[in-house]
Amino acid sequence: MLSLADFSDLEAARLPIIHVPAGGNIYCQADRLNDVFNILSGWAYLYQILEDGRRQILHFALPGSLLGIEPAGHNHMNHGVEAQTDVLLCVIPRANLAVLREQHPDLNNRYLWLVERDEALAYDHMTSLGRRTAKERVAHLLLELACRVRKTFPLAAGDLIELPVTQAVMGDALGLTAVHVNRTLRVLKDEGVAEFRRQKLRIIDAKRLTATASVSEEMMSLWTAADEHRPVHSPKGQPLNASLPRTRSRGSPLSGR
Amino acid sequence: MLSLADFSDLEAARLPIIHVPAGGNIYCQADRLNDVFNILSGWAYLYQILEDGRRQILHFALPGSLLGIEPAGHNHMNHGVEAQTDVLLCVIPRANLAVLREQHPDLNNRYLWLVERDEALAYDHMTSLGRRTAKERVAHLLLELACRVRKTFPLAAGDLIELPVTQAVMGDALGLTAVHVNRTLRVLKDEGVAEFRRQKLRIIDAKRLTATASVSEEMMSLWTAADEHRPVHSPKGQPLNASLPRTRSRGSPLSGR
DNA sequence: CGGCGAATTGATTTTTTTCAAGCTGGGTGG
DNA sequence: CCACCCAGCTTGAAAAAAATCAATTCGCCG
Numbered sequence: 001m002l003s004l005a006d007f008s009d010l011e012a013a014r015l016p017i018i019h020v021p022a023g024g025n026i027y028c029q030a031d032r033l034n035d036v037f038n039i040l041s042g043w044a045y046l047y048q049i050l051e052d053g054r055r056q057i058l059h060f061a062l063p064g065s066l067l068g069i070e071p072a073g074h075n076h077m078n079h080g081v082e083a084q085t086d087v088l089l090c091v092i093p094r095a096n097l098a099v100l101r102e103q104h105p106d107l108n109n110r111y112l113w114l115v116e117r118d119e120a121l122a123y124d125h126m127t128s129l130g131r132r133t134a135k136e137r138v139a140h141l142l143l144e145l146a147c148r149v150r151k152t153f154p155l156a157a158g159d160l161i162e163l164p165v166t167q168a169v170m171g172d173a174l175g176l177t178a179v180h181v182n183r184t185l186r187v188l189k190d191e192g193v194a195e196f197r198r199q200k201l202r203i204i205d206a207k208r209l210t211a212t213a214s215v216s217e218e219m220m221s222l223w224t225a226a227d228e229h230r231p232v233h234s235p236k237g238q239p240l241n242a243s244l245p246r247t248r249s250r251g252s253p254l255s256g257r
Numbered sequence: 258m259l260s261l262a263d264f265s266d267l268e269a270a271r272l273p274i275i276h277v278p279a280g281g282n283i284y285c286q287a288d289r290l291n292d293v294f295n296i297l298s299g300w301a302y303l304y305q306i307l308e309d310g311r312r313q314i315l316h317f318a319l320p321g322s323l324l325g326i327e328p329a330g331h332n333h334m335n336h337g338v339e340a341q342t343d344v345l346l347c348v349i350p351r352a353n354l355a356v357l358r359e360q361h362p363d364l365n366n367r368y369l370w371l372v373e374r375d376e377a378l379a380y381d382h383m384t385s386l387g388r389r390t391a392k393e394r395v396a397h398l399l400l401e402l403a404c405r406v407r408k409t410f411p412l413a414a415g416d417l418i419e420l421p422v423t424q425a426v427m428g429d430a431l432g433l434t435a436v437h438v439n440r441t442l443r444v445l446k447d448e449g450v451a452e453f454r455r456q457k458l459r460i461i462d463a464k465r466l467t468a469t470a471s472v473s474e475e476m477m478s479l480w481t482a483a484d485e486h487r488p489v490h491s492p493k494g495q496p497l498n499a500s501l502p503r504t505r506s507r508g509s510p511l512s513g514r
Numbered sequence: 515c516g517g518c519g520a521a522t523t524g525a526t527t528t529t530t531t532t533c534a535a536g537c538t539g540g541g542t543g544g
Numbered sequence: 545c546c547a548c549c550c551a552g553c554t555t556g557a558a559a560a561a562a563a564t565c566a567a568t569t570c571g572c573c574g
Contacts, residue, residue: 030475048384050471056384071373071479072366078377078476102362109329115372116328120335122379127305127313129386130432134530166552175387177531182554197553198539214307218287219335222328391562423520437562439522454521455571 013096029080036068042087057173064227139213147223270353286337293325299344314430321484396470404480
């Protein structure tokens with residue numbers, strides 16, 4: 001099943017870089033994929049969607065994230081991924097990745113780390129969805145995204161952070177309606193905790209934002225860890241990077257269904 | 258950091274089997290662990306808990322599950338695990354597991370598969386928590402647990418399945434109160450879909466139960482996959498099994514905090 | 515026969531959704 | 545330069561979903 005190619009260089013294992021415009025699908029729920037994707041730039045989000053259109057955003061994927069992972073034996077993805085901004089993707093055939101993982105133990109460990117990290121994040125999100133109030137959920141998400149962008153904590157008071165998410169998207173991530181997210185953001189602003197306007201978050205009182213989110217600081221180290229993979233044999237190169245960007249049209253550029 | 262021991266046999270890598278009684282903690286949130294645990298028998302559940310006691314159950318772990326996994330670089334668990342029934346555990350020092358994974362590629366792949374599978378399950382749970390109604394959530398959980406116990410789908414009408422969960426536990430898993438779970442179970446019974454009494458689920462109308470859960474059948478293959486790991490070099494042994502059970506008292510028997 | 519955790523049920527309150535109606539500000543084309 | 549367009553945001557009022565509070569009841573076990 002696996003090709004036995006010897007990829008002395010990671011570059012040899014990948015396909016040409018692709019570009020997915022904001023709003024396009026990187027892949028769709030129930031797609032069968034032959035490749036995995038490494039985000040080189042841009043934001044995307046994983047989601048599941050029910051027959052009647054209700055949608056749950058599962059995870060925000062930032063540069064360095066690996067997309068298209070599914071337990072062996074499942075031929076279809078249980079989620080889809082949509083590009084939130086323009087996205088550049090490194091495409092790696094699954095079979096090649098399997099070979100790479102066997103040849104490069106530290107890549108194997110990095111791959112595993114990414115999966116474990118995403119699972120830990122998913123657990124935190126579940127707690128938000130199931131047990132946090134709307135205000136706590138909104139504060140928690142703002143804090144998570146801010147920390148993941150800044151890769152640091154605590155955040156400076158007054159810091160202005162670009163988060164490319166609409167209130168509707170926040171609602172789908174938090175299990176709330178966009179209307180309720182809006183009202184909740186207003187409360188946070190009125191209380192002088194944080195302000196979110198025009199996809200920019202202003203931290204007003206970082207301490208109180210953390211308290212409002214009902215999150216303990218130990219949990220936050222997940223948010224500040226580096227996502228990028230440093231290629232095994234290249235000296236500090238970009239994450240599985242490449243030099244031949246090539247554009248693709250909207251839609252699910254690679255999905256086989 | 259790693260011992261360079263060569264574990265020609267998996268048995269050599271593990272510590273003595275331990276027993277955790279129902280209600281005991283296998284480990285607690287924020288514990289630092291030196292070992293991972295493989296469930297040999299019994300049910301446990303992963304949970305997170307907030308300062309004020311609100312609790313979210315993240316995952317039901319059945320025999321074959323691997324517990325104590327955390328992304329490298331995090332020294333404390335972001336969740337705890339409580340034994341739902343009496344549980345027997347195979348204990349493997351983390352360092353030994355790392356060696357085993359390097360020596361046995363198929364064990365490495367099995368380990369990865371377990372993590373990926375749990376992540377996929379977590380995504381399904383997130384969709385329940387965020388976007389399904391109470392009735393859908395309850396139906397979805399009953400169906401999931403039933404399929405995971407029976408390892409088959411569809412389920413026979415009239416099948417009576419033992420599920421060691423209370424309504425309070427179901428509530429904590431579903432982001433609902435126990436009272437609301439109770440009312441919802443009554444509705445399901447009145448509608449002739451399924452009946453849950455005294456920790457036994459009776460499937461009345463499997464078709465309608467699936468429909469009520471708003472779940473597509475493709476998603477359900479995750480529930481019927483085998484959890485157990487077959488040791489690499491032992492001919493069809495029990496999952497990382499052993500022969501020297503030894504009891505432990507209640508509480509967090511191994512946690513180092 | 516208690517004792518007790520778990521389940522059940524009703525009444526009430528809180529939270530969140532739904533529906534409906536504007537508003538705002540950046541971008542576009544004339 | 546201006547009119548208008550439109551996605552995203554904002555606000556209000558009413559309805560629905562779920563939580564909370566408060567008793568009981570049930571079944572098992574000692």
